[in-house]
Structure formats: structure tokens, C-alpha cells
Amino acid sequence: MGSKLYLRCNDYRGIPVVFTEVQRALKSEKHPELRDASFVERIKKALQSPHFIYPDLTKKKRFAYYYIEYSINGRKKYTKVILQTQVSLCFIVTAFRPDYVKERGKVTPIYGKDEN
Amino acid sequence: MEKMKIKKGDIKEAVEKIPSRATKERWVLTLDRDEGTFYYAPKVIPSNTELRQITDEYAVYFDKNLEPKGVMIEYYDVNFIKHHNKIAKISKKVFGTGGKKTKTVDPTKGLKNEYMALKTILDSTLLDEAQTRMIPA
Numbered sequence: 001m002g003s004k005l006y007l008r009c010n011d012y013r014g015i016p017v018v019f020t021e022v023q024r025a026l027k028s029e030k031h032p033e034l035r036d037a038s039f040v041e042r043i044k045k046a047l048q049s050p051h052f053i054y055p056d057l058t059k060k061k062r063f064a065y066y067y068i069e070y071s072i073n074g075r076k077k078y079t080k081v082i083l084q085t086q087v088s089l090c091f092i093v094t095a096f097r098p099d100y101v102k103e104r105g106k107v108t109p110i111y112g113k114d115e116n
Numbered sequence: 117m118e119k120m121k122i123k124k125g126d127i128k129e130a131v132e133k134i135p136s137r138a139t140k141e142r143w144v145l146t147l148d149r150d151e152g153t154f155y156y157a158p159k160v161i162p163s164n165t166e167l168r169q170i171t172d173e174y175a176v177y178f179d180k181n182l183e184p185k186g187v188m189i190e191y192y193d194v195n196f197i198k199h200h201n202k203i204a205k206i207s208k209k210v211f212g213t214g215g216k217k218t219k220t221v222d223p224t225k226g227l228k229n230e231y232m233a234l235k236t237i238l239d240s241t242l243l244d245e246a247q248t249r250m251i252p253a
Contacts (some may be wrong), residue, residue, distance in 0.1 A: 029159065030148070030186070030188070032165055032177070056152075058193075061154070097167060100175065102172075
């Protein structure tokens, strides 16, 4: 039986992306952003118009999509969406709003420019 | 949540509250192996909190009063414990190695000694690194 979907949309390449309700609820315990109903629109924005994308530092076929939300005192706030890719479908692992890019300087973005 | 304007000194003071808040609010230790992330936080991190990176190693969820509400360490196994040998040893005892499942250590439900050992060294590491390696506010 299929899992109920919290979000289904296409990413910037037109590849379908899904975020199951089970996964959202699970990850929302440690990422309170995922309990904010309006955050889903930020997730969509990050998927459809990412400013840059890094490969995950450990897992193959896993990527971090970043969307720059705003900057305060020179410090940027991002929406970060972790995506696991399959053949023709991607799954959202989690999403949150960091003010730092953990992958910066460790790997090269596969899409866009990460200008600090 | 409102965008917070924060000074570096304020952040250091806020980070110093972590050990006592963790004890008072009964934070648990969670290693989410699927995500690769470690959390030192309440079982559920409260809403209306905002994530702020303290050093290259860890970030903290703060509420609007700059009270710490949970610590997050991304790339825990592949990065953090690689250069924190003491934590790596205790962490191995607490969480084991390998596997894909999320494991949570709640001292009220067992492993109290292991929890306290990891909490103690984690508290001092977080505070030390906030003093010496804090990223610009």
C-alpha cells in the first residue's frame, strides 16, 4: 500500500519528487520547521529554483538543495532539502533552515554557485 | 519566527546554558543514521525555534529568548567523530557501529551511565569549541 504524500512536485529538472507524510512526521521531531505548514512552500521553492546543489558527503545519489531565503548582518539563511534520487523519482529525506552550508569547501556544487 | 539580531557574546552565553538545560529538560541523545545526523535535544525540539551554526561542527536550535533547545551535528560519523577521538570511543559503546536505524538513548529508560559519560564529554566539547572556533556572528 502506498504511503500518503505530504508533497509531490517536480524539481528544477522536471524530475518528480515526493515527500511522504510518514517521513515528514518522523523528521519533524528534530526539525521543527517541518511542523510549520507554510514551510512546504519553501521546500517547493528550493526544489524548483535552487540557488545551488551539493552532493551529500557520504551517501551516493543523495543531494542537498539550497535556496537562499534572506541575509541578516551578512549571515544568510537557507532552506536546505536533502534528496535521495532513484531512477526516475526522488525522495525527500528531510528539510530544514540552516544559516550555514556544511558542504562548502569540502565538495564542489553540482549545480549553481555558492557565493558566500 | 522573527529574524534574530544576535551578538557573538550573547551566543557564547547561550551555549553555556546547554549542559544545565539538557539536564533540566531531560534531553536525549539521538543518532539518525539515515540522515547521518546526531541530536542532543529533547525528544521533540520545540516549535518557534531557529537553527544557528555555532562552529563548523555543530548548530543549535534557539528560541526567541536565545534559550538553547537542541544541538544538531551533521555528518556525525563521517566527520565529527573522526576528529573527536574521546567522543568516538564512547559513542561506539552507546550507538554501536553501522546499521541504518535511528537510535535514541534516553537516560530515564536505561544506559544511564553511558548517557552520562557521553553527555559530560559532549558538554565540555561544545563549550570549548564555542570559545575557540565560533564562526562569525
